[in-house]
Amino acid sequence: MRMPGRSKACPAAKPRPKNRTNRNGSIRCVLDRRARREAAVLFRKKRERRRTKGCRMLEWIKEFIRAWRDYPIQPGRRIAGRYEVIEWLGMGSYGLSYRCIERRENGESAGEVALKQAKPSRRRTAGALLTRERDALLAMDHPFIPRCRGFFTEMRCEWLAADYVRGRTLENLIFEDGRIFDEADCLRWALELFDRIAHVHSRGYVHLDIRIPNVIMNEDGLHLIDFGLARRIGEHEATDPEGSPLPSRMPARVVSDLEDAAHLLLYMLYSGYTPPVGPSEPKSAASAGSAAKRRAFGAHRAAGLTSDRSGSRAEPVAGSSWENELALSAPTAALLRRLLRLDAPFADAAEASEAIRSSLNVLERAKAGN
Known part of the structure; x- marks a missing residue:
């Protein structure tokens, strides 16, 4: 029986160990603030490198798809059943140009034309620009400015046919x-x-x-x-x-x-x-x-x-x-x-x-x- 006025003696507190062993026997290190900050920085850099690498790969894939979509049409192919491609002239920011021969229904040549295709990878903007170019050419009437000879949609792209100028x-x-x-x-x-x-x-x-x-x-x-x-x-x-x-x-x-x-x-x-x-x-x-x-x-x-x-x-x-x-x-x-x-x-x-x-x-x- 405990006597009144007397307190039970408390055992001395044991010092807390710096390292503790978990059930698997591994040691958990107690990191100070500086070490934790450095670890966080290293983690962010590693994550950023992975993200950058992924973005680069994604951009490469997108560029490959764009190049594949914008690949020029080969000579000999007919567009809209009328324009036979003779050669590819070049590619700009919004279109591709070809030298073609316009064929009549009986197969006879109706002369050479410059055929411009709206760039498939930039279809909306390129198509709008080509439509505006058609409107401008239709407004012209000068022997030294090409005439618009046709405008149509083929292969989900707009096409503009105009006089081909040699020189x-x-x-x-x-x-x-x-x-x-x-x-x-x-x-x-x-x-x-x-x-x-x-x-x-x-x-x-x-x-x-x-x-x-x-x-x-x-x-x-x-x-x-x-x-x-x-x-x-x-x-x-x-x-x-x-x-x-x-x-x-x-x-x-x-x-x-x-x-x-x-x-x-x-x-x-x-x-x-x-x-x-x-x-x-x-x-x-x-x-x-x-x-x-x-x-x-x-x-x-x-x-x-x-x-x-x-x-x-x-x-x-x-x-x-x-x-x-x-x-x-x-x-x-x-x-x-x-x-x-x-x-x-x-x-x-x-x-x-x-x-x-x-x-x-x-x-x-x-x-x-x-």
């Missing part, structure tokens, strides 16, 4: 054939180009993609092709059937085409430019043997002018510019400055054509005087 693109002439255009040549070709541009504008459209791959030259003259980005003058941002904005390089305004034409002229003018020889280069580097270097340098310079597509005036790149590097007559230099909106811009293509004609007359009179 060499300006890009091929400069970079592959090494053709050199002097100032007078550039102005003569510019007169033809601005005639086509003026026609496009008179039909209420702007081309918005006047570049050296989209200009074909042959014995008949200069042809303006590829109306894939064409829009109506003043048109706001266009959308595809799902409401997503369609690609566009610049505002749908007349001055946008004029500025593009100026860049194209600079490519032509730089085709004959020889860059200065550096101190470590032999003098032969600037000779005729460096044509490839000259063309590459000219392309870099011609593309080096930047402008704010929202409407502000263009500014030349830092350092020496085309005005210092190209030996141009004063009227031609003034023409380019106005086309590039460095000075007061032209109101339309017709006014620009008059300035081109005036510059060409000055050159021809100076040549005749010499």
Whole structure:
């Protein structure tokens, strides 16, 4: 019997062991905070590596599927029973192009056509762009602009048939054939180009993609092709059937085409430019043997002018510019400055054509005087 007022003596508390053994005999380590943080970081990194590896594999699979869907149609195959594929011309961001022969019902040839297919992997956007290109071509009526010859849906893709233009693109002439255009040549070709541009504008459209791959030259003259980005003058941002904005390089305004034409002229003018020889280069580097270097340098310079597509005036790149590097007559230099909106811009293509004609007359009179 326990006596009142007396407490039972408590046994001394035993120290807690740092390690405990579970039923399996394994030792559970008591980790401090730093060790736990390091373990968590290592775990997250490992998980992220697995996730990244999985994403890369998924992207590779998607890319493979896209490439398989966009694989070009082989020569000899007929599309819609009418267009026999002769050769694949190339692939862009939103379409594939073929040279085809149009066959009548009796099998006879109705001539060559350029057949453009909306890219299957980007079907909605590509189809919307091709539909807009069809509308633009149907609005044109010019011998040096392709006619729309058909539009249909086949293999769940939109297709556009247009006149096939034989010749060499300006890009091929400069970079592959090494053709050199002097100032007078550039102005003569510019007169033809601005005639086509003026026609496009008179039909209420702007081309918005006047570049050296989209200009074909042959014995008949200069042809303006590829109306894939064409829009109506003043048109706001266009959308595809799902409401997503369609690609566009610049505002749908007349001055946008004029500025593009100026860049194209600079490519032509730089085709004959020889860059200065550096101190470590032999003098032969600037000779005729460096044509490839000259063309590459000219392309870099011609593309080096930047402008704010929202409407502000263009500014030349830092350092020496085309005005210092190209030996141009004063009227031609003034023409380019106005086309590039460095000075007061032209109101339309017709006014620009008059300035081109005036510059060409000055050159021809100076040549005749010499």
